[in-house]
Amino acid sequence: MLNAGAELPENIMKNDRIKTVACVGAGTIGSSWATFFASKGLDVRLYDIDQAILIRGYDMALENLVRMESMELLGKGEAEIARRRIQKQETLEGALAGVDLVQESVREDYKTKADLFERLEPLVAPGTVIASSSSGLLMTRMQSVLEHPERSLIAHPFNPPHLVPLVELVPGEQTDPAVLETAKTFFQELGKVPVVLKKEVPGHIANRLAAALWRESIDLVASGVASVEDVDNALRAGPGLRWALMGQHLIYHLGGGEGGYRHMIDHIGKSFDAYWKTMPTWTEIPDEAKEQIISGVENAVGDRSIQELVEERDRNLARILKALG
Ligand SMILES: NC(=O)c1ccc[n+]([C@@H]2O[C@H](COP(=O)([O-])OP(=O)(O)OC[C@H]3O[C@@H](n4cnc5c(N)ncnc54)[C@H](O)[C@@H]3O)[C@@H](O)[C@H]2O)c1
Numbered sequence: 001m002l003n004a005g006a007e008l009p010e011n012i013m014k015n016d017r018i019k020t021v022a023c024v025g026a027g028t029i030g031s032s033w034a035t036f037f038a039s040k041g042l043d044v045r046l047y048d049i050d051q052a053i054l055i056r057g058y059d060m061a062l063e064n065l066v067r068m069e070s071m072e073l074l075g076k077g078e079a080e081i082a083r084r085r086i087q088k089q090e091t092l093e094g095a096l097a098g099v100d101l102v103q104e105s106v107r108e109d110y111k112t113k114a115d116l117f118e119r120l121e122p123l124v125a126p127g128t129v130i131a132s133s134s135s136g137l138l139m140t141r142m143q144s145v146l147e148h149p150e151r152s153l154i155a156h157p158f159n160p161p162h163l164v165p166l167v168e169l170v171p172g173e174q175t176d177p178a179v180l181e182t183a184k185t186f187f188q189e190l191g192k193v194p195v196v197l198k199k200e201v202p203g204h205i206a207n208r209l210a211a212a213l214w215r216e217s218i219d220l221v222a223s224g225v226a227s228v229e230d231v232d233n234a235l236r237a238g239p240g241l242r243w244a245l246m247g248q249h250l251i252y253h254l255g256g257g258e259g260g261y262r263h264m265i266d267h268i269g270k271s272f273d274a275y276w277k278t279m280p281t282w283t284e285i286p287d288e289a290k291e292q293i294i295s296g297v298e299n300a301v302g303d304r305s306i307q308e309l310v311e312e313r314d315r316n317l318a319r320i321l322k323a324l325g
């Protein structure tokens with residue numbers, strides 16, 4: 001993993017040195033990252049290649065802060081203090097000048113990321129770490145265009161990053177382990193829950209789990225077992241509640257009673273063979289299923305707007321986060 005022979009700059013990403021972050025890309029994820037970093041006391045430069053999205057992303061970041069205060073995730077007056085930490089930058093040069101960390105959140109394709117990486121590297125100091133929000137691309141390929149790939153890694157958040165604690169850290173083959181370690185400590189100190197991948201796989205951990213569950217959720221609707229609403233309810237009112245507390249392994253350790261995970265696997269686990277045998281294995285969403293699930297969701301959502309649903313999600317996420325402490 002260590003980039004053989006690469007000299008790391010002395011000052012590379014020391015935790016206590018990271019005071020200013022550039023959020024490059026101000027869409028759904030970039031604007032939420034801006035909220036997160038500002039709420040944690042860091043100075044944020046927000047940039048997007050599209051000026052209209054930059055303005056919208058900036059406004060969104062500020063609205064997120066106000067909502068965090070109203071949900072008591074920030075103290076009284078803290079949203080206003082955090083607001084002043086976010087600067088909207090109209091040029092990439094302006095966004096990157098003097099930053100300690102770049103959090104890249106541009107479109108999810110290799111070409112867009114590579115073009116940006118090539119443009120941004122000469123504009124940052126040698127010690128600046130370049131973190132990508134990529135949901136599932138491989139860091140080894142992304143970092144191959146960098147002159148100093150050892151300073152780059154994936155820091156993949158879960159939407160919305162200002163509320164959901166998970167961040168998946170994925171090194172590429174050339175990422176320096178010291179950078180990975182420092183990133184882990186950095187995010188931990190900001191209250192995130194970092195998980196580290198020992199090797200790259202498309203989709204990292206959480207999106208692979210989501211992909212498996214999504215395929216089954218689609219198939220249950222497409223094969224007529226249940227409606228979109230009931231499949232979603234089965235998840236959120238059942239296992240979803242436990243998943244906020246424990247992962248699948250630990251849950252099944254408890255499912256085995258006094259015998260623990262071994263008992264669960266040897267006994268109850270056997271019945272899962274029949275489930276797995278009847279599960280779909282397709283790798284592209286079938287066209288007929290696509291139309292069925294879209295109309296199922298439209299039916300379940302009714303006249304609630306996306307904005308209303310986002311606000312409801314964030315309000316309830318805040319309540320769960322507070323309950324979990
Ligand atoms: N949406 C999610 O749920 C989610 C969750 C975690 C991670 N991610 C990852 O975050 C990244 C961004 O996703 P998103 O959902 O915010 O996408 P988005 O489409 O909302 O935003 C992407 C933004 O990048 C901007 N952009 C494109 N090229 C640029 C460039 N060269 N310089 C500056 N800005 C540029 C676009 O104008 C756009 O506003 C992707 O890599 C995605 O995989 C997304």
